[in-house]
Amino acid sequence: QKEVEQDPGPLSVPEGAIVSLNCTYSNSAFQYFMWYRQYSRKGPELLMYTYSSGNKEDGRFTAQVDKSSKYISLFIRDSQPSDSATYLCAMSANNLFFGTGTRLTVIP
Amino acid sequence: GAGVSQSPRYKVAKRGQDVALRCDPISGHVSLFWYQQALGQGPEFLTYFQNEAQLDKSGLPSDRFFAERPEGSVSTLKIQRTQQEDSAVYLCASSLVGGSGTEAFFGQGTRLTVV
Numbered sequence: 701q702k703e704v705e706q707d708p709g710p711l712s713v714p715e716g717a718i719v720s721l722n723c724t725y726s727n728s729a730f731q732y733f734m735w736y737r738q739y740s741r742k743g744p745e746l747l748m749y750t751y752s753s754g755n756k757e758d759g760r761f762t763a764q765v766d767k768s769s770k771y772i773s774l775f776i777r778d779s780q781p782s783d784s785a786t787y788l789c790a791m792s793a794n795n796l797f798f799g800t801g802t803r804l805t806v807i808p
Numbered sequence: 809g810a811g812v813s814q815s816p817r818y819k820v821a822k823r824g825q826d827v828a829l830r831c832d833p834i835s836g837h838v839s840l841f842w843y844q845q846a847l848g849q850g851p852e853f854l855t856y857f858q859n860e861a862q863l864d865k866s867g868l869p870s871d872r873f874f875a876e877r878p879e880g881s882v883s884t885l886k887i888q889r890t891q892q893e894d895s896a897v898y899l900c901a902s903s904l905v906g907g908s909g910t911e912a913f914f915g916q917g918t919r920l921t922v923v
């Protein structure tokens with residue numbers, strides 16, 4: 701079993717939809733939780749970073765962490781075609797572990 | 809520049825050739841990470857430096873892989889006697905603080921193709 705599990709998708713939604721992306725993990729030592737966005741042929745770009753359980757909002761993006769269930773989510777409101785990318789969850793204790801990424805396409 | 813810089817962006821190597829990949833982290837960043845990303849997969853951890861000290865190299869797939877950061881800034885990932893399975897994007901990331909790699913910023917990556 702991988703340390704971080706993420707549904708690879710692909711996920712296609714119409715413009716304006718709410719997108720929900722999720723990851724589960726097995727290592728209770730993980731303390732920091734991140735979401736990265738990766739465009740084709742680019743490096744991952746940090747979107748959201750959280751430490752504790754709960755919600756964190758930044759514009760159209762909301763990150764949610766539930767440590768008791770070992771489950772994290774990223775919600776994208778009013779999705780735009782420019783949001784089309786691969787979204788990677790990541791979490792760390794001493795090193796940074798990534799999910800496989802979910803490929804999202806927002807259709808105009 | 810302000811971000812993490814990697815060179816070359818693309819590298820084609822013949823099987824058996826040695827390659828060296830360079831990473832210039834963000835100035836002042838203590839931690840530096842190398843990752844390998846296969847097509848359609850998430851980045852897989854290779855190794856981690858805190859300043860010049862290589863604190864974790866548990867992800868290096870074989871003894872053909874070697875990384876160094878002699879002055880605590882620029883890092884080089886070297887792959888000896890490249891094999892086809894080494895073909896991947898190699899990503900470098902740096903973060904300001906030591907330890908857990910929080911808020912790590914990535915470079916564009918070096919796409920290595922072994923033919």
